[in-house]
Amino acid sequence: MRSITVDLGERSYPIYIGSGLLQSIGERCTEAGFAQRSPLLVVSDTEVAPRYLEQVETSLRSSGYTVVSHVIQAGEASKSLAVYEEVITTAIQGGLDRSSAVLALGGGVVGDLAGFVAASYMRGIGFMQIPTTILAHDSSVGGKVAVNHPLAKNMLGAFYQPSMVLYDLDTLATLPPRQVASGLAEVVKHGLILDREFAYWCQGHAEELLALDPEALGYALERGCAIKAEVIGGDEREHGQRAILNLGHTIGHAIEAVGGYGTFLHGEAIAIGMAGSALLAAKLGRDRQIYEDTVSMLTALSLPTRLPSQYSGEELMEAMMHDKKFKEGRMTFIVPEAIGEVSIISDVQASDVSEVIAQLKKEGSPW
Amino acid sequence: MRSITVDLGERSYPIYIGSGLLQSIGERCTEAGFAQRSPLLVVSDTEVAPRYLEQVETSLRSSGYTVVSHVIQAGEASKSLAVYEEVITTAIQGGLDRSSAVLALGGGVVGDLAGFVAASYMRGIGFMQIPTTILAHDSSVGGKVAVNHPLAKNMLGAFYQPSMVLYDLDTLATLPPRQVASGLAEVVKHGLILDREFAYWCQGHAEELLALDPEALGYALERGCAIKAEVIGGDEREHGQRAILNLGHTIGHAIEAVGGYGTFLHGEAIAIGMAGSALLAAKLGRDRQIYEDTVSMLTALSLPTRLPSQYSGEELMEAMMHDKKFKEGRMTFIVPEAIGEVSIISDVQASDVSEVIAQLKKEGSPW
Numbered sequence: 226m227r228s229i230t231v232d233l234g235e236r237s238y239p240i241y242i243g244s245g246l247l248q249s250i251g252e253r254c255t256e257a258g259f260a261q262r263s264p265l266l267v268v269s270d271t272e273v274a275p276r277y278l279e280q281v282e283t284s285l286r287s288s289g290y291t292v293v294s295h296v297i298q299a300g301e302a303s304k305s306l307a308v309y310e311e312v313i314t315t316a317i318q319g320g321l322d323r324s325s326a327v328l329a330l331g332g333g334v335v336g337d338l339a340g341f342v343a344a345s346y347m348r349g350i351g352f353m354q355i356p357t358t359i360l361a362h363d364s365s366v367g368g369k370v371a372v373n374h375p376l377a378k379n380m381l382g383a384f385y386q387p388s389m390v391l392y393d394l395d396t397l398a399t400l401p402p403r404q405v406a407s408g409l410a411e412v413v414k415h416g417l418i419l420d421r422e423f424a425y426w427c428q429g430h431a432e433e434l435l436a437l438d439p440e441a442l443g444y445a446l447e448r449g450c451a452i453k454a455e456v457i458g459g460d461e462r463e464h465g466q467r468a469i470l471n472l473g474h475t476i477g478h479a480i481e482a483v484g485g486y487g488t489f490l491h492g493e494a495i496a497i498g499m500a501g502s503a504l505l506a507a508k509l510g511r512d513r514q515i516y517e518d519t520v521s522m523l524t525a526l527s528l529p530t531r532l533p534s535q536y537s538g539e540e541l542m543e544a545m546m547h548d549k550k551f552k553e554g555r556m557t558f559i560v561p562e563a564i565g566e567v568s569i570i571s572d573v574q575a576s577d578v579s580e581v582i583a584q585l586k587k588e589g590s591p592w
Numbered sequence: 593m594r595s596i597t598v599d600l601g602e603r604s605y606p607i608y609i610g611s612g613l614l615q616s617i618g619e620r621c622t623e624a625g626f627a628q629r630s631p632l633l634v635v636s637d638t639e640v641a642p643r644y645l646e647q648v649e650t651s652l653r654s655s656g657y658t659v660v661s662h663v664i665q666a667g668e669a670s671k672s673l674a675v676y677e678e679v680i681t682t683a684i685q686g687g688l689d690r691s692s693a694v695l696a697l698g699g700g701v702v703g704d705l706a707g708f709v710a711a712s713y714m715r716g717i718g719f720m721q722i723p724t725t726i727l728a729h730d731s732s733v734g735g736k737v738a739v740n741h742p743l744a745k746n747m748l749g750a751f752y753q754p755s756m757v758l759y760d761l762d763t764l765a766t767l768p769p770r771q772v773a774s775g776l777a778e779v780v781k782h783g784l785i786l787d788r789e790f791a792y793w794c795q796g797h798a799e800e801l802l803a804l805d806p807e808a809l810g811y812a813l814e815r816g817c818a819i820k821a822e823v824i825g826g827d828e829r830e831h832g833q834r835a836i837l838n839l840g841h842t843i844g845h846a847i848e849a850v851g852g853y854g855t856f857l858h859g860e861a862i863a864i865g866m867a868g869s870a871l872l873a874a875k876l877g878r879d880r881q882i883y884e885d886t887v888s889m890l891t892a893l894s895l896p897t898r899l900p901s902q903y904s905g906e907e908l909m910e911a912m913m914h915d916k917k918f919k920e921g922r923m924t925f926i927v928p929e930a931i932g933e934v935s936i937i938s939d940v941q942a943s944d945v946s947e948v949i950a951q952l953k954k955e956g957s958p959w
């Protein structure tokens with residue numbers, strides 16, 4: 226088992242990564258300090274619950290916990306206020322009290338939604354992340370929790386750290402291939418922002434990663450989580466440096482919003498966004514090779530890097546206006562300086578972004 | 593102008609209490625650090641907005657702010673997820689960004705709702721409280737923000753401190769008499785928990801307070817805010833001592849839930865609850881005189897201390913089970929030891945509470 230600590234003073238917590246961890250979840254809850262007397266709420270979705278929920282409930286019960294479960298419809302559409310309210314109703318009816326905890330068993334959708342439930346139920350109760358997707362190596366670490374508003378993604382949320390992240394790699398075996406690639410987009414993102422060597426390593430091990438080779442995957446997820454933990458350890462509430470984690474996300478979120486949540490998967494959308502950031506870098510005078518290398522890496526990982534022509538540039542720009550990285554009237558972008566190094570540029574002009582969108586839609590070479 | 597500081601380290605903030613403060617709200621927003629470039633959202637209600645919103649908007653605009661306003665229907669029913677979502681929609685459409693702030697212009701309903709909007713919009717933006725009720729001397733200080741769930745009050749919320757509390761006493765002139773008395777319930781509560789002399793002072797100045805005499809009212813609100821600030825300064829997130837502020841609230845919240853929010857006003861419900869706590873104290877062996885004195889004080893302030901017979905004891909008990917002060921299977925109550933002194937008792941038996949409810953419904957003397 227690999228273990229990483231997220232260092233946030235009194236809010237510090239461990240990430241455990243390994244095989245067979247679901248069996249010991251009851252004991253982990255005790256280690257995390259959750260009281261046996263108070264019911265636990267497990268939130269999961271219609272894809273994950275049939276495969277793993279029973280195992281989790283059994284382990285919890287054998288450690289003396291009372292368990293209430295709530296299974297949401299799989300997919301981004303469930304990250305809504307309406308579903309949030311349904312989960313809250315289950316929590317109240319299940320008798321959750323101030324010493325209770327919420328366990329998120331699933332991918333980023335379950336994690337973000339269940340996290341906002343934990344953050345706001347009685348003004349905050351216990352919380353544990355049990356990620357079951359590759360993408361969730363990112364979403365389960367760092368305490369950003371949220372639901373979407375029809376007008377904008379992740380609009381309602383909190384910074385709310387879990388007490389523990391328990392990452393059982395065995396669960397990844399049932400993940401559909403497109404979801405595997407989507408998750409690897411965030412893995413390679415961690416290389417692209419801070420670790421050149423790791424980024425090229427991902428490209429070199431793309432086949433093993435896509436085939437879920439345990440050794441390669443364990444290393445990649447550990448390294449991805451460690452980079453994320455390092456960044457948020459220095460800036461928990463995104464007053465500055467944490468924003469580098471948003472590489473590719475301004476354009477990516479706009480693609481998700483315009484296409485309708487779920488048309489492109491999150492990782493696919495940010496892969497296109499990362500290609501866009503590299504184009505923007507070139508426009509701002511950085512080496513075109515950054516774009517070429519970024520695209521090679523993403524392509525090796527079976528990820529898209531171009532935008533289908535039916536996407537309207539105007540609608541995408543409009544969606545970015547609503548995005549939260551739009552601060553005090555100017556646009557902030559994370560722009561690569563090289564592979565493994567990025568800058569936060571806060572006065573990017575809308576016209577440049579508009580041109581990048583057009584380039585992403587062009588057939589063949591963008592230049 | 594009177595001024596008090598709530599001492600919470602980097603989350604410290606001032607409370608200003610005085611006359612004519614609404615005129616200077618624009619400058620106060622600048623003092624609070626709100627950026628002129630980012631729109632401000634003023635949340636108010638249908639009673640308060642026609643009287644005071646224009647003044648506020650004018651002051652803000654003359655200080656260079658863009659202002660978006662959202663007026664909710666007056667009353668507790670607006671502290672709901674549905675109304676929360678409407679306010680959020682206004683915020684998004686008004687272009688609020690991460691440097692924006694929400695201003696709560698109204699009583700506790702507006703403050704609690706707007707506070708949860710501020711706490712969760714883009715995971716937290718700026719927040720200022722502009723209380724316009726006496727009760728809100730309590731609700732605007734301390735950072736507890738929330739909306740109700742149909743099954744339980746204040747179920748969804750956060751701890752989220754404002755950057756400033758601006759209390760313009762002139763606004764209280766238009767407050768209906770029943771609301772005045774309701775607010776005074778929380779004022780005298782602050783005496784009952786921590787300041788014997790102040791509690792008797794409230795009783796002695798009941799007529800001036802009910803008549804909104806500026807000198808008496810200014811002193812009472814300053815002292816009330818100061819006691820609240822002192823308590824939360826020592827325990828921001830209610831891990832322990834802060835719970836004493838809940839004197840009368842376990843029974844009070846149950847009365848509000850069972851009667852339908854709004855039948856009894858919040859202050860009226862907790863007045864009955866405080867009488868109940870004093871009865872519970874007698875049941876646990878404390879002096880009966882505490883009950884007699886508590887009832888005299890509340891009666892002097894035109895507050896109810898008995899429960900109408902149509903309230904079902906069973907329904908009230910059921911509502912308390914859902915209440916958040918019901919921790920790990922046992923019931924916690926704040927119980928007076930004397931006027932001006934309370935204990936947190938965490939193993940109160942349900943049967944004793946049940947008997948207290950019956951006593952509160954008995955005609956004549958409860959003994």
Ligand SMILES: NC(=O)c1ccc[n+]([C@@H]2O[C@H](COP(=O)([O-])OP(=O)(O)OC[C@H]3O[C@@H](n4cnc5c(N)ncnc54)[C@H](O)[C@@H]3O)[C@@H](O)[C@H]2O)c1
Nearest residue numbers: 272299332333334335357358360363364369396399400491
């Ligand atoms: N909080 C953060 O910091 C953060 C960071 C990145 C992404 N996110 C959010 O995460 C979400 C995307 O996460 P995701 O990609 O994990 O999406 P997801 O939770 O929707 O999971 C993807 C799909 O895989 C299914 N699935 C999950 N685990 C499975 C398993 N083990 N076997 C079979 N199927 C399984 C799910 O049911 C779903 O259909 C987005 O909402 C995004 O905004 C949040």
Ligand SMILES: NC(=O)c1ccc[n+]([C@@H]2O[C@H](COP(=O)([O-])OP(=O)(O)OC[C@H]3O[C@@H](n4cnc5c(N)ncnc54)[C@H](O)[C@@H]3O)[C@@H](O)[C@H]2O)c1
Nearest residue numbers: 639666699700701702724725727730731736763766767858
């Ligand atoms: N957050 C906390 O710590 C805390 C503490 C105590 C109470 N509360 C909450 O506060 C709420 C009660 O607050 P409240 O009593 O202020 O209720 P309120 O906000 O509903 O105001 C009472 C009534 O007076 C009207 N009003 C307000 N100001 C007025 C003015 N200046 N002139 C004329 N009318 C005016 C309102 O429109 C409303 O009809 C409850 O929801 C309670 O749960 C919260």
Ligand SMILES: [Zn+2]
Nearest residue numbers: 411474491495
């Ligand atoms: Zn992401």
Ligand SMILES: [Zn+2]
Nearest residue numbers: 778841858862
């Ligand atoms: Zn109260």
